[in-house]
Amino acid sequence: MELVERADVEAARVALAGVVRTTPVAPSRVLSGFAGGPVSLKCENLQRTGSFxxxxxxxxxxxxxxxxxxxxxxxxxxxxxxxxxxxxxxxxxxxxxxxxxxxxxxxxxxxxxxxxxxxxxxxxxxxxxxxxxxxxxxxxxxxIHPFDHPDIVAGQGTVGLEILEQVPDVATIVVCTGGGGLISGIAAAVADRGVHVVGAQAAGLAAWPPSLAAGAPVTVTGATIADGIAVPRPGEVTFAHVEALVDEIVTVDEEALARGVLRSLEREKLLVEPAGAAAVAAIAEYPERWAAPVVAVVSGGNADPLMLVDLVRRGLVAAGRYASLRVRLPDRPGYLADVLRRVGAAGGNVVDVEHRRLMGSGRSLGAVDVALTLEARGHEHAAAILDDLAGAGYEVAPE
Known part of the structure; x- marks a missing residue:
């Protein structure tokens, strides 16, 4: 199969002049810490229609x-x-x-x-x-296929041309990967420039690793919160490009994607959907794996507000900043107040309390289960709160 070449991508860029925006590249201090060198975000979430x-x-x-x-x-x-x-x-x-x-x-x-x-x-x-x-x-x-056509690949590849101009010394480009149109185009645009091209795919529906291992597109099943890259089978056109031009594909799990959304929103001030945050998640999950400067393509910002609420909560849980625990205590006055006092003294903030007096839970007579939802500063802080309660004689476990 004849591959899209840089000249095809350059021709596409001429056709797209005045139609698409040259999206900004923003440095990320947080991700630079993970990568051990400069990381920038290519903000395609700010593109017209909210994606590339x-x-x-x-x-x-x-x-x-x-x-x-x-x-x-x-x-x-x-x-x-x-x-x-x-x-x-x-x-x-x-x-x-x-x-x-x-x-x-x-x-x-x-x-x-x-x-x-x-x-x-x-x-x-x-x-x-x-x-x-x-x-x-x-x-x-x-x-108009979403990814499996040379013209689609060439058009998406204009992102790569912009990256070369905006970060001339780029060493690694990390790209969210579903059907493969974007990563194929970027790889074609930067071919022979010595740039390491990495695809980041949702582990819940990752067709690329088995396809590359088999030497042909393979259909997989699964599910992921990243609907924008939830593609069960690569295309023939994109497979040929990825096999020939892309250096590696990595996967990130659902918690990493949720943390990527939260990190983008909280630290980068960018509204990003789960698929769009896959590259951000990959850099955090694979610290110092790739040579810097690194550019992560933030590919889409069309997040459903209702899903965003759940994603932020999920991201907080994954980061250890939102914890749920169960405490068993005597069903007598003063014990709940003592638990809440201890959580507060340890620096936790209780946001929800639920008494569970229903029988059949295996607890002894005269005891009550209390479910607490609290804010913490991270996994170590949440563990310290549990240890403090356990040290006070309470039977406590995470939920």
């Missing part, structure tokens, strides 16, 4: 020409590609139909419709591509 997807979608549709896009275009997406296709189609004066899973985040649904696309909902993400392909066959609309 507009780059590839516009290049693909623009390359069809007026006649080729006259029947309209169709796409399948959980959200970010949908928005990219919808806006690109509007800018190029053609109709867009997008098939999305019924469980897609409401802000992504609303944004896609807001850009002018006709959104059709199906039950699952797996069914969206089938429905889109059937629609294309029935109507003549052109299917």
């Amino acid at each position: 997807k507009i780059r590839g979608a516009y290049r693909r549709i623009e390359r069809l020409g007026p006649e080729g896009r006259a029947p309209g275009v169709v796409a399948a997406s959980a959200g970010n590609h949908a928005q990219g296709v919808a806006l690109a189609a509007r800018l190029l004066d053609t109709r867009a139909t997008v098939f999305m899973p019924a469980g897609a985040p409401l802000p992504k649904l609303a944004a896609t419709r807001g850009y002018g696309a006709d959104v059709q909902l199906v039950d699952t993400f797996a069914e969206t591509l089938e429905a889109a392909a059937a629609f294309a066959e029935r109507t003549g609309a052109v299917l």
Whole structure:
């Protein structure tokens, strides 16, 4: 298979002039500490439509020409590609139909419709591509694949060209990886520049490691909070690029992704969705693994506010700053007050208390279980609070 070359990416950049933003690169002191050298964030979460997807979608549709896009275009997406296709189609004066899973985040649904696309909902993400392909066959609309086309790869690769200009001495680029369009394009853009290209994939649905081991795309099953990179099988086009041009793929678990979202929001002042935080999570999970300067591509910022609340809480738990514990104490006045006093004296902040007097818990008569949710400064601090309570004679365990 013929690979996308740097010249193709440069041509895409010319076509995208005035359409996409040259997104900023921001230094990260926190991640630099993990990496042992300078780390910068390439903020594609600040791109039009909130992700890099507009780059590839516009290049693909623009390359069809007026006649080729006259029947309209169709796409399948959980959200970010949908928005990219919808806006690109509007800018190029053609109709867009997008098939999305019924469980897609409401802000992504609303944004896609807001850009002018006709959104059709199906039950699952797996069914969206089938429905889109059937629609294309029935109507003549052109299917705009989310990642598996050379024009998509070339468009996404313009991120890599910007990185080379913004961080000329970049040694490593860490990229979130789902279907592989973004990492394929970036790898093509920086080929022969001595840059180490790393893909970061959600461990809950990681198709790349087994695919690369097998020498061909492999389908996997699983689930992840990172819906933007929840792709069960790489494409043929992207597999060829990743196999030839990408140096390594690593995986990060759900807790690491949640911590990445929290870290981006709290320390970097960036609103990032779980998929967009995969590179941030990878740098923290693999400290000092890659040569610096490192650039982490923050690929998307379309976070569902309702999910964000849960993600922040999950990130706090994963960081040891939000802890739940169960304390068994005599069911007599004064003992709960003593527990709360001890937690406060140890520097913890109790945010929720639940008395559990229901029978059948295995506790002895005259005892009560109390569930506490508290804020701590980290895992060691939370453990110290538990140790203090245990030292006072209370039966205590994390929940």
